[in-house]
Amino acid sequence: MSKFAWWDKWIEKKKKYAKCDSIFADEDVFNAKAVGTGLPPIYQKSTFNFQSAEDGKLRFLGKSKSGERPYARIYTRLGNPTTEYLEKVIFQLECQHIIDNALDADEKEPTIGVLITSSGMGAISTALMALLDSGDELICGTVYGCTDSLLRHWEKKYGIKTHFIDTTDTELVKKTLEENPKIKGVYVETPENPTLKVNDIRALADLTEKYEIPLIVDNTFCSPYIQQPFRLGADIVIHSTTKYINGHSTSVGGALLGPWEFMLNYAFGFYKDLGVTPSPFDSWLNAQNVQDLSVRVKQQCINAFEIAKFLEKHELVSKVIYPFLESHPHYERAKKQMRMGGAMISFELKGGYDAAVKLMNYFARHDTPMELAVSLGSVISYIQHPASMTHSEVPKEEKERMGITEELIRISVGLEGSRILIEALDEGIKLAHK
Numbered sequence: 001m002s003k004f005a006w007w008d009k010w011i012e013k014k015k016k017y018a019k020c021d022s023i024f025a026d027e028d029v030f031n032a033k034a035v036g037t038g039l040p041p042i043y044q045k046s047t048f049n050f051q052s053a054e055d056g057k058l059r060f061l062g063k064s065k066s067g068e069r070p071y072a073r074i075y076t077r078l079g080n081p082t083t084e085y086l087e088k089v090i091f092q093l094e095c096q097h098i099i100d101n102a103l104d105a106d107e108k109e110p111t112i113g114v115l116i117t118s119s120g121m122g123a124i125s126t127a128l129m130a131l132l133d134s135g136d137e138l139i140c141g142t143v144y145g146c147t148d149s150l151l152r153h154w155e156k157k158y159g160i161k162t163h164f165i166d167t168t169d170t171e172l173v174k175k176t177l178e179e180n181p182k183i184k185g186v187y188v189e190t191p192e193n194p195t196l197k198v199n200d201i202r203a204l205a206d207l208t209e210k211y212e213i214p215l216i217v218d219n220t221f222c223s224p225y226i227q228q229p230f231r232l233g234a235d236i237v238i239h240s241t242t243k244y245i246n247g248h249s250t251s252v253g254g255a256l257l258g259p260w261e262f263m264l265n266y267a268f269g270f271y272k273d274l275g276v277t278p279s280p281f282d283s284w285l286n287a288q289n290v291q292d293l294s295v296r297v298k299q300q301c302i303n304a305f306e307i308a309k310f311l312e313k314h315e316l317v318s319k320v321i322y323p324f325l326e327s328h329p330h331y332e333r334a335k336k337q338m339r340m341g342g343a344m345i346s347f348e349l350k351g352g353y354d355a356a357v358k359l360m361n362y363f364a365r366h367d368t369p370m371e372l373a374v375s376l377g378s379v380i381s382y383i384q385h386p387a388s389m390t391h392s393e394v395p396k397e398e399k400e401r402m403g404i405t406e407e408l409i410r411i412s413v414g415l416e417g418s419r420i421l422i423e424a425l426d427e428g429i430k431l432a433h434k
């Protein structure tokens, strides 16, 4: 017996429609879905009038009407037409192959559900609250600083224990699952933040499927253009749309996609009760920005690869981590599940903490390209120092285990030309060593 009421139905559909050999969407199909057929207006409304008493009753029962999703047009915390448009687009970008396969099989029921949230953390907390009860356990890889701290708070407050382990070591995940029968899910990001280690989604999915527990993948670092975890066997996919999907650092938002019954009967309840609903304006903005996702991300990846190659040759740089560099320990694995290498680079500067701080201050200047800022995925490049910034809350010994050293620096590469960025990095690194 599975630990989840929705499991058996999902696994049947996952095998039929979701998991497949091809690792990513056809580029033209992807672009057509991203562009869509016209943005909706911004429904700047909190409540929607019903057509009749019967209409109101049916909406509260979660009945959908002429293409609307369940619970549409009641009250914006439960759903808003502008946000529902974005839901549809993100759903198509991650799941078009599932839609096509299900249609071919004349499937009547939806396979995957999607919710847009007011932040990436909103999507993460909704998913994990819907999944875990007190006393349950979770496996978690090296993840976003707030995901990490959320789980540490839950352990103290609700007795939900998280096994923070190196999930890129599939054997270790297997052993941890064998030894801990209360584990109800495996949660990963790939590439991991900020160490850019690559989790083997297919291998982890095979493993979690045996244990009848979901594999949850935070796909923020890749965006659906580079990586589509459902194809590889993931059960739940999360995005912080704040990053590549928005792409311009103009709003904070998230997306949660998962098995239909899980979404409808478990996640939706927390979504509406926690109140992680986005504003219609932010949904509209993201629906517009996602239209050119692939063009942006492709060029960001090209720029990042150039910069990674430059840094790898630099005499003042001791280590460069970029998934599509042959020196990356998971190069083969990355090639098997990612369309391109991504636009995130981590590297270690010789000279330790002091040199890292000097480099940060170089990029804090207004006459240098790149901003000294956290976040990622923007057309503007960002540079930051995880040990003192994004991952400062992670306990010291955990940071060491994860490989977040004092000299580790993370860059999110944007759309400034790579030559400009390389020249600035070279100047900044040299100044940091003066």
Ligand SMILES: *Cc1c(COP(=O)(O)O)cnc(C)c1O
Pocket (backbone or CB within 6 Å): 119, 120, 121, 122, 144, 146, 147, 189, 193, 218, 220, 221, 240, 241, 242, 243, 252, 253, 254
């Ligand atoms: C930013 C980020 C989050 C959190 O998203 P917010 O939109 O800031 O709430 C989660 N996961 C990853 C990988 C992120 O980069």
